[in-house]
Amino acid sequence: MKTTITQIKGVGATTLAAIVTTSLTFATPASAQSYPSADETLDWTIAFGPGGGNDIMARSIIEILRTHDLYPGDISAENRAGGSGAVGWGYLYGQDGEGYGISTTSGSFVTTPLQADTPWQPEDFTPVALLATDDLVLVVNGSSEIETIDQFIANAKENPVNIGGTGSVNVDFIVPTLFAEKAGFEFDYVSFNSMSEQTTALLSNALDAMVGNPGEILGLIDSGDLRPLVFSGQSTPAALGDVPTMADIGFDIGVSMPRGLILPPNAPKEAQDWWIETMKKVVETPEWEEYITSNTLTPTVKYGDEFGEFLTNTKNGFETVLKNVGAID
Template identity: 40%
Template sequence: MKKFNMITPVAAVAALSFATYATANQQDSDANAYPEDTLNYIIAFGPGGGNDLMSRTVVEIINKYDLYGDENIVVENREGGSGAVGFSFVKNQEGNPYFATSTSGNFISTPLISNTDWNYSDFTPIGLLANDAMFLVVPKDSEFESMDDFVDAAKSRRLTVGGIGAAGPDRVVAGLLMDAADITFEYVPSQDGGQVVTSLTSGSVDAIISNPSEVSGQLDAGNFKALAYSEPERSDIYPDIPTFMEQGYDLSFSLPRGVVLPGGVNTEIQDWWVATLQKVVETPEWEDYLKTNSMSGNTIWGDDFEAYLERTNSQFEETLKDIGAIK
């Protein structure tokens, strides 16, 4: 005859309580020992772009100041699908604190326009490290000397404006500009920043919307001129370029340059990362990075960063609906 062991309700509750206690203790132990393994820093875009530069700068500073202890950090580019490939890979590491990635405009826009298995809420928010704004740029010999010149021309004839992607951050700024100035123009998408710059140098478009890091060389060489900057305040690097807002156009926009981990990461480890990145942004190397790339050093941490991403997502979604990119 088989014998059966009966588990009483009291014993079951005790066993469950012990398991919960053991799991909590293990998580606390893991957090106290962190880091004790290699960090995989995933870049969701190709080498040389703004996200790649920001990510590698963060890692270089962490390594220089020994902020990750004795463990290694491996940086890997997993590009494709406007960030979908890399961000999806990190999302699928749920609960693993040894993966990290940097946010961008596509971190918000790609899930809105594509059938991805993730959005911003699937990640553990660490912090916003900087805001990356946009310029409206024209050739040096353009007839346009101000936003008013550009707007007046757009009201009298068809203008073409280039940018990266059919429904990414550049397209969002184009939509915001059309709304703010009550104008229309043809938006011409390109695959990457190099193609956007080429479209302007070749005369294929009248203007481009571009990240400062992508046109700084042309601006510094005097080949391009910027009509407006999308932050509320002027850039420290280009103080002579007026903002959209000071020229009378209600347009403020910036890309969220931040860091996230996979969802489900221990709160104590999230706090460790917040404290670590707060040290990163206080270094002279980070200050040089901000100045070189004409970024503002706004910082937002933890749950406040998640709320910021939620607001940014709402702004993107509303604009993409207005321009017909999504329903």
């Protein structure tokens, strides 16, 4: 199975590799007796711009912490966007040994180090919790003659298609690549810089199909402008109705974007333990349930070392796929 990648206004690996992390001075380390101290401001890094999935997740957790009085001090949330997360997570990496820096993760937390010369790897950070997975839906134009995933596969086997996604070498690329490999068809991957760009391309019939998070395109699905064919997660969100999963039709790819929480490398154990126990409370709140539902996420919870192992396994799997298709060396 041969897949090609077309880059449209994307950020290439060379650009990402040029990003340099600057060492800064941060708050004093946490102590076993005082963590968390009400006198210390929590420095919350959001590695992407406002309004995206990572930003929404971070601010949802912060609001829950405040609403339920779960964190005693002030929380300063800063969007430190750039380089598909390289800038923000590089900033957190510079807080080695500290307990008052924190960040949320996404698929780019795994894929960015694979394509760029970042000084950090996912396993360098202190894992707190995997809280949910962010899966993708494959959609076609609502006016397409293709009405089912079986029809799509049969057509793609006869006439290779193009599939759009956001970003050049990330989960949007990996998911259709694995699916096509298992289903036995070829496609060209077309990379866009934003969901709005790729949606416009699909609606104007410049694309045959695209992948996206259901929460970002649910309105267009509900209106009939887009037609969902298959979901990459283990269970289909209620908002997508009877759309089958890839596993349902025999092509389980085992790939999801990790929506989790991390501390800097070598964070004090008391900080890690405190955050694990606190996130156990967060995921039990009605606000968290509403966040999961409204963003069509799959609740998937793993704490501490189990989350760390998940990140390592995910990275290894992604690396194998990307090397096999020649996307990375």
